[in-house]
Amino acid sequence: MKFGIMINEGPYNHQAADSAYQFAKAALEKGHEIFRVFFYHDGVNNATRLAVPPQDDRNVTKMWQELAEAHKLDLVVCIAAAQRRGILDADEAKRQGKDADNIASGFRISGLGQLIEAGIQADRLLVFGD
């Protein structure tokens, strides 16, 4: 079965990003497909490569990157939500005249159309948030 996952909350806030990850991991281990993971609202904060959590804590961004790499996941960050919160890729940083970008590899910035498409293409869309 094909799943779409939407994450509306940042890491280390409540539990939504962790719950979404555990669900995605379990679904993939059972042989299901994740069509897309869409990061919206504060969920875009999962996509920064500049976060440095304590060494004895989990690294949520890295967990997503590794899961995405192992299973070829499409991790999409909403562009409008990302710009509000200072999550930029190289193209956006240049376009906005900023001196740096911070999106983690494995994530890509795109628009809400990607969420709609996930809702259409996936058999189930699960929302994790605050």
Added chain:
Amino acid sequence: MAMLHTVNKSSFDRNTFESCLRLAKEGSSVLLIEDGVYAAMKNTTAAEQINSAMGTLTFYVLGPDMDARGIKADALIDGFKIVDYNGFVDLSIEHDSVQSWL
């Protein structure tokens, strides 16, 4: 159409659980996750509502989130079924759609 409702906030903090119980159709299931698991405990104000809905809805609670909060199985209201993340995935497939109450 059977729907899986997930509730992730404590019923003593927000009213999403109450809204869920009010609007869930007969034959649907409710899965408590994250802080939502507190509503599954016996002898609280939520217990009465759950007991009266037990006949029409099926109640599940996410085991790993119970463990993280020190809630033991014997503290649960009778009729609650404990699932892990694999069970969560299975429930989302067995139902036609998933409604996340946030």
